[in-house]
Amino acid sequence: MPRHLPEPFRIKSVEPIRLTTAAERQAIMEAGGNNMFNVPADKVYIDLLTDSGTGAMSDNQWAGLQIGDESYAGCRNWFHFEKTVRDLTGLKHIIPTHQGRVAENLLFGAVVHDKIVINNNHFDTTRANVLAHGGEPLDMVIDEGRDPSSLYPFKGNINLARLQKALSEKGPDKIALVMLTLTNNSGGGQPVSMENIRSAHKITAQYGIPLFFDACRFAENAYFIKLREPGYADQPVRDIVREMFSYADGCTMSAKKDGLVNIGGFLALNDSALAERVKVELIRKEGFFTYGGLAGRDLEAIARGLHEVLNDDYLAYRIGQVKFLGDLLFENDVPLLLPPGGHAIYLDATRFAPHIPVDQFPGQSIAVNLYLQSGIRSTEIGSFMFYQRDKETGRLLKSSMELVRLAIPRRVYTESHLRYVAESVIELYQKRDELRGLRIVANGESPLRHFIARLEFV
Numbered sequence: 001m002p003r004h005l006p007e008p009f010r011i012k013s014v015e016p017i018r019l020t021t022a023a024e025r026q027a028i029m030e031a032g033g034n035n036m037f038n039v040p041a042d043k044v045y046i047d048l049l050t051d052s053g054t055g056a057m058s059d060n061q062w063a064g065l066q067i068g069d070e071s072y073a074g075c076r077n078w079f080h081f082e083k084t085v086r087d088l089t090g091l092k093h094i095i096p097t098h099q100g101r102v103a104e105n106l107l108f109g110a111v112v113h114d115k116i117v118i119n120n121n122h123f124d125t126t127r128a129n130v131l132a133h134g135g136e137p138l139d140m141v142i143d144e145g146r147d148p149s150s151l152y153p154f155k156g157n158i159n160l161a162r163l164q165k166a167l168s169e170k171g172p173d174k175i176a177l178v179m180l181t182l183t184n185n186s187g188g189g190q191p192v193s194m195e196n197i198r199s200a201h202k203i204t205a206q207y208g209i210p211l212f213f214d215a216c217r218f219a220e221n222a223y224f225i226k227l228r229e230p231g232y233a234d235q236p237v238r239d240i241v242r243e244m245f246s247y248a249d250g251c252t253m254s255a256k257k258d259g260l261v262n263i264g265g266f267l268a269l270n271d272s273a274l275a276e277r278v279k280v281e282l283i284r285k286e287g288f289f290t291y292g293g294l295a296g297r298d299l300e301a302i303a304r305g306l307h308e309v310l311n312d313d314y315l316a317y318r319i320g321q322v323k324f325l326g327d328l329l330f331e332n333d334v335p336l337l338l339p340p341g342g343h344a345i346y347l348d349a350t351r352f353a354p355h356i357p358v359d360q361f362p363g364q365s366i367a368v369n370l371y372l373q374s375g376i377r378s379t380e381i382g383s384f385m386f387y388q389r390d391k392e393t394g395r396l397l398k399s400s401m402e403l404v405r406l407a408i409p410r411r412v413y414t415e416s417h418l419r420y421v422a423e424s425v426i427e428l429y430q431k432r433d434e435l436r437g438l439r440i441v442a443n444g445e446s447p448l449r450h451f452i453a454r455l456e457f458v
């Protein structure tokens with residue numbers, strides 16, 4: 001048998017891509033201040049900037065767009081969407097939003113006030129939304145989740161002893177809610193085990209504090225449970241998902257990930273009083289609660305995507321494809337965050353370019369040079385992206401890891417594209433001694449500076 005089965009789809013609509021010349025790419029980097037967000041997308045050959053909203057829809061989803069019902073209230077696609085999310089999660093109240101961050105904003109606006117939110121790792125918009133509502137985001141991922149070379153199978157797990165201690169010391173007066181990010185995006189797309197979810201539920205229930213999922217990659221997380229956790233190998237993914245959600249009081253979701261669509265999200269929860277409060281805010285900020293900032297056709301595409309994402313062949317391909325890229329790099333000694341996550345490969349920039357000091361952004365240098373060399377767009381997740389000053393001293397804090405993320409859009413690139421990516425990264429690694437660091441020359445003082453700053457080579 002071949003090592004990997006081919007993609008479980010064939011292609012009936014194509015979007016041409018073109019490799020630019022080295023001179024073109026040089027000019028683009030100079031004009032854009034060596035910031036990957038300033039590169040026009042049609043000047044990118046393989047775009048691994050993010051897996052968010054960049055996936056390909058199926059023919060069934062495209063067909064669904066044609067039966068979009070654009071009635072203001074109670075459109076037929078809303079009922080399909082609501083039933084799908086309710087069957088999937090078992091949660092009572094389903095509130096549609098146009099992105100995941102709006103679901104966060106609505107939830108935190110209703111419950112955070114000035115309280116603490118505990119998470120395995122807050123995603124950047126989640127952290128920003130907790131802070132914006134006067135709250136304090138605390139990360140409690142297990143130690144293995146901070147060690148790039150640990151092979152622990154569930155590096156997204158929350159530290160249960162720390163969680164228990166925080167809840168018993170502070171209680172519901174100080175803690176608004178506990179979240180689990182599935183899979184743990186900021187920690188390398190690493191999964192959380194069912195055992196850890198179950199135990200977190202037990203602890204939070206004991207103290208009367210709600211447990212929510214940041215559920216963007218719930219299907220990828222469930223598939224890792226099937227692959228790695230004893231007792232789940234023969235269970236359908238849909239049942240694993242149902243069990244996961246049986247431990248949650250609610251969830252926020254970006255459908256741009258495991259909804260397999262280009263836009264959309266939702267908030268789902270059991271607390272009826274809270275749902276009523278949130279719906280009023282939803283109407284003020286997004287739209288009526290049967291569309292929530294989306295077109296009827298978008299709701300239909302999400303409903304269909306949420307069925308497709310649970311398909312075992314799809315998930316085997318998805319997780320297998322990311323692992324395939326990781327294996328090629330690992331076999332050629334390229335330093336990586338291990339094991340490969342569900343949606344991305346993360347290069348370990350500290351070991352890739354150890355001669356570049358952290359304040360000259362080794363990860364950004366790798367990302368820029370990978371584009372210059374091969375037309376591939378990736379993103380730095382390290383001290384360039386992470387901007388936080390010490391409250392007392394005003395000193396700039398450092399990121400805990402220096403990474404470059406190669407995020408894989410869903411159903412977009414073939415194994416052959418990923419081979420090109422692997423060969424390009426290996427080639428760059430062989431020339432790593434020639435890489436130079438960068439310094440920020442404009443817009444460096446902002447928590448969102450990675451989107452707007454300009455840099456030059458030192």
Ligand SMILES: *Cc1c(COP(=O)(O)O)cnc(C)c1O
Pocket residue numbers: 052098099100101102123125126181185214216253254255256257264265
């Ligand atoms: C993408 C993402 C979000 C935010 O969702 P958007 O749809 O981009 O607003 C929140 N949490 C995690 C873990 C994510 O990956």
